[in-house]
Amino acid sequence: MGAIGNILFSGVGGQGILLASEITAYALLSAGYDAKKSEVHGMAQRGGSVTAQLRYGDKVYSPLIEPGKADILISFEMMEAARYLPYLHKESKVIVNTQQIKPPSVAMGQVAYPENVLDAITSLGIQVVTVDAFDIARDAGEVKAANVVMVGAMSNFLPMAVDVYENIINTRVPERFREVNLKAFSAGRQISS
């Protein structure tokens, strides 16, 4: 069995994680990999913590990433990056959107949003790339494209060329959002390169 790559997407329900993982999965498939992706629907999508797990290689059996085996963690929210620390190993790459979304207990003023929450990851020597995806997406013309900015930022750590992603965006994204998404992607890609 060849080596398997593991990408863990995390964030808050409604942030567009599914589309981001979809674009990445199609990009991997068109580069000739086998890929499997697991997501959770239903109750979990009402603003709670959500993840999508994407695995690729010559032949993928399990759709689930083992703890300690995620090669890339791409988190759409700061605290949601730290939550999945047990999935990381020393060489993992972490890409984090700097957006902070308050969970209910913080929004109600019962507890504070944890300060310097990414220190938990960087202190272990794990590489963290932060992306102001929200601002970048706004500059590209649509805040909702923050998810594609993140895909762009992650693309530097994956073996596919830019045109593979552009093809996917051109074929999978509804026409009126294409332009914005292409811009968002390339803006994201510039961040971490």
Added chain:
Amino acid sequence: MSGNEAIALAAYEAGVKVASGYPGTPSTEIMENLSRYEGVYTEWAPNEKVGLEVAIGASFAGVRALATMKHVGVNVAADPLFTASYTGCRGGLVVITADDPEMHSSQNEQDNRNYAYAAKLPMLEPSDPSEAKTLLKEAFELSESLDTPVLFRITTRVAHVKGVVNKGEMKTSAATCGIEKMPAKFVMLPGNARNRRKVVEERMGELRKIAETDAYNRVEAGDTKRGFITGGVSYLYVKEAFPEAAVLKLGMSWPLPEEKIKAFAATVDELFVVEELDPFLEHHIKSMGVTCRGKDCIPNQGELNTAIVRNSIDADSVPELFAAPDLPMRPPNMCAGCPHRGVFFNLSKMKDVFVSGDIGCYTLGFLPPLSAMDSCVCMGASVTIAHGMAKALGDEGKGKLVSVIGDSTFIHTGINGLINSVYNNSASVLIILDNRITAMTGQQNNPASGCNIKGEPANSINLEELCRAVGVKHVEEVNPHDISACRTALKTALERDEMSVVISRAPCVLIPEMKKAQHIPYLTTTEKCSGCKACVQLGCPAISWTPLTPEEAEALGYKKKQKGFAVITEVQCNGCGQCAALCKFEAINRKGE
């Protein structure tokens, strides 16, 4: 594509003509996807029993038919299921049960393989989307050739996993569509049923023979020091945890290939049975006199994964992991502008009222800060449990019993309970939360929505008239966003000495019309905020609290003792106005007013 998309494609390619189901995670997308194929009639049924009976009817008329449901839905449909086992079918009949180990979106994690055993039906179980596609098409062939309904079990990690799936050729049913009277087979009175009972046993014999073939259950040769018998998604974990080992992979979970299992067991030094949830295979394998290991090391709760399988069998392989930091939890929450919130806010203020809850988005009313639900068992159980409590408590329960139910759940199994409460003279209040849609499973239309599964106009039930028709005299409709009107309606209903109904009516913010509509948001005037936190108590995700130290408070021109102020995130607000109604300081106003 996902397992559910693959199943829809397979049903289409298998020539299914009629499909009926009730939504339920993780099964919902099967019917949603199937409804987009030409030439297949699809519908949302009010509940799973109705859906299965519709499919049985279509099969009796000689076409291929499908019923879909989540695991707990099979409990509701169990009555027709057990007897359809006796009648058999004409057109191929497949019942999909989508189980949810780990309870990602369910109230229990029952293992529906037990239904195959109990109802004497074959059960097929794929491991991934591509196998789901192949096996489902097989299921229809099997159903017709053996005159049996076929149970098809998937789990969350098959339904919601995406993988590569290929298109295939179209098949057709061997049956001919038309009316054919077969009373000895279709009329299950004792005399006929006793005969069919024998047929069922003969059929099980045939099925056992088929189970021995490689089509369903195959041996993958490998290292025989340890051999594994497994099926469903667990097979994938075994392949990854022990890639070299010999495996007997079961695509048919019932009946089991006894000869094959014994032969396989004889070739390996140590035999492990790896399965999620119940020791279903293990018990049956042990009863064949085969020695094996299973639940002595592998958990019988929750999902498995590669790490659990590996570490349960090789305890010394447990890796060291980074510890999870201590972070605030992020549970799901009702949307900003959700109509349910207005009702639960009022209920949260009625501390001595017992709120008998039900299942839907509104079950989130259980969570803080509203914390206004005191029981939740299964769909339809709100009104019945309140009735049982009313009868047990007598005078002590007067004015203290409220049940809450969604529109879809009311039509699913709530209406029967309401009839009982009226007939047997309950004095409690039923609140029907009519948001026009089955929201929790992703906004499916239902008999009260006015649209069918394809979004085309359909007949719609008038809930108020329905309640009156079953004998409820006091039925009042309120707008849940109007907090004080809602409170008055609840108080009035609670004072009555008979069963009464309050219909809370406002659309879910995620239905297409509401998503397209322009919502004028509400905004906070920070200087006017007194820090009373009245609005924060709603738990709307658009409202957040900014804490202040005494110095910060002074610097902002507040009194020193003010602990903070509330802010509305404009892009999140859906303009329901509930928070503005609670603010006594006019600090929350509609934008532009």
